[in-house]
Amino acid sequence: MRPVLLDHVGRLTDDDLPAYVYDLPALHEHVHAIRAALPERVELLYAVKANSDPRILRALAAHVDGFEVASGGELSHVRGLVPDTPLAFGGPGKTQTELGQALEAGVERLHIESEHELRLLATLLGDRSVDVLLRVNLPIDLGHVALAMGGHPSPFGMDPAQLDGCRELIASDPRIRLRGLHLHLASGLQAQAQLALSDKILTWAEGCAHDCGVDLAEVNVGGGMGVDYTHPQKVFDWSAFGAGLARILTRHPRLTLRIEPGRSVTAYCGWYVTEVLDIKFNRGEAFAVLRGGTHHLRTPAAKQHDQPFEVIPEDVWPRPWDRPEARDEPVTLVGQLCTPKDVLARRVMVERLRVGDRVAFAMAGAYAWNISHHAFLLHPHPTFHHLDDAEASVTSGTYARQMS
Ligand SMILES: *Cc1c(COP(=O)(O)O)cnc(C)c1O
Numbered sequence: 001m002r003p004v005l006l007d008h009v010g011r012l013t014d015d016d017l018p019a020y021v022y023d024l025p026a027l028h029e030h031v032h033a034i035r036a037a038l039p040e041r042v043e044l045l046y047a048v049k050a051n052s053d054p055r056i057l058r059a060l061a062a063h064v065d066g067f068e069v070a071s072g073g074e075l076s077h078v079r080g081l082v083p084d085t086p087l088a089f090g091g092p093g094k095t096q097t098e099l100g101q102a103l104e105a106g107v108e109r110l111h112i113e114s115e116h117e118l119r120l121l122a123t124l125l126g127d128r129s130v131d132v133l134l135r136v137n138l139p140i141d142l143g144h145v146a147l148a149m150g151g152h153p154s155p156f157g158m159d160p161a162q163l164d165g166c167r168e169l170i171a172s173d174p175r176i177r178l179r180g181l182h183l184h185l186a187s188g189l190q191a192q193a194q195l196a197l198s199d200k201i202l203t204w205a206e207g208c209a210h211d212c213g214v215d216l217a218e219v220n221v222g223g224g225m226g227v228d229y230t231h232p233q234k235v236f237d238w239s240a241f242g243a244g245l246a247r248i249l250t251r252h253p254r255l256t257l258r259i260e261p262g263r264s265v266t267a268y269c270g271w272y273v274t275e276v277l278d279i280k281f282n283r284g285e286a287f288a289v290l291r292g293g294t295h296h297l298r299t300p301a302a303k304q305h306d307q308p309f310e311v312i313p314e315d316v317w318p319r320p321w322d323r324p325e326a327r328d329e330p331v332t333l334v335g336q337l338c339t340p341k342d343v344l345a346r347r348v349m350v351e352r353l354r355v356g357d358r359v360a361f362a363m364a365g366a367y368a369w370n371i372s373h374h375a376f377l378l379h380p381h382p383t384f385h386h387l388d389d390a391e392a393s394v395t396s397g398t399y400a401r402q403m404s
Helices: 003-011 024-037 054-061 072-081 096-105 115-124 160-171 191-212 238-249 263-269 299-303 399-403
Strands: 019-023 042-047 066-069 087-089 109-112 130-135 176-182 218-220 256-259 270-282 285-290 309-312 325-334 343-354 358-361 383-387 394-397
Touching (some): 003 309, 003 383, 019 024, 024 054, 024 238, 024 263, 042 238, 054 066, 054 072, 066 072, 072 087, 072 096, 109 115, 115 130, 115 160, 115 176, 130 160, 160 191, 176 191, 191 218, 191 238, 263 270, 270 325, 270 343, 285 343
Parallel strands (some): 019 383, 042 066, 042 256, 066 087, 109 130, 176 218, 218 256
Antiparallel strands (some): 019 270, 270 285, 309 358, 383 394
């Protein structure tokens, strides 16, 4: 944890814990570097579902070409916050109301998931027009990936066999402009694998457009850039990825490429900070029970990993009895929930961990608070804090206050 952040965490009171702390200057720096690494012909969208925190979205708006939203809720949330940032609306199972809302909001792109969805859209257009990408599930061997959205039978995107039908519908309806294809197939790929996949996708997409006789202006290859929770320093190699894309794009001189990462953009800027409530040795193993748990930070339970953390020692011990501690041994860090699934990190070596010490979990900026089942057991919500830009000052507030 960098010193200004540590300084801020030191100023949080026990009542502030558990706390989410977002490092906005670090986020600015990170996304600036991502943008700088990408060729000009690559448009960068942020997948809002990774973290829709208002301050994070405002920080990102300055760097990205747009936001990818995947529900009517995300659509109105983002439009309200950053009205001028272009939106792409994707996701399976859009309702008629949501499609209407997207048209009303004038989204820049609609990612169409099926022929049925395209027909439904056409009934809602009236005298409006819309730019669409057809989302395709390409039959492709993805090898081992963290999350596969395509390549195998899946509910995401349409079978390539449906493309012809969609193309005919669009050809007969001048209100619908086919800009290109969308293929978000996998999550968790490192730069070289992601490049190889993008290369295959573009070759296939150009071939497909050629066969259909359509003009392909744009391909969105999705997100899924890898985040390695076991090796926090091993950040996705954006420079290699950007350079590789530049090489690939020389073979597609008229194409605009879009990417829409989520996790790899915001994961690193978020911290979940809490304290050790109890330490116990049970059948020979050490357990640290922390305030909070996976109902605030579901990421390690959802992804079955150990959330990386730092111990922030608290030297004051006000009790008259011996302070429970674990020393030079593996400790399992759990939360307050009455379920064996409430594990944040399992059998991780610690030099020393004592009741009252603070623990700061890193990489908690994506798919963390917003995917957590926070009503389970009705524990209080965490507080939320943002390390600000210029003077690195901090503004705090509850989530409820931020949302309003
Ligand atoms: C979730 C999702 C993304 C973002 O994926 P990350 O793994 O967070 O980068 C991008 N596009 C689509 C269509 C998605 O569903």
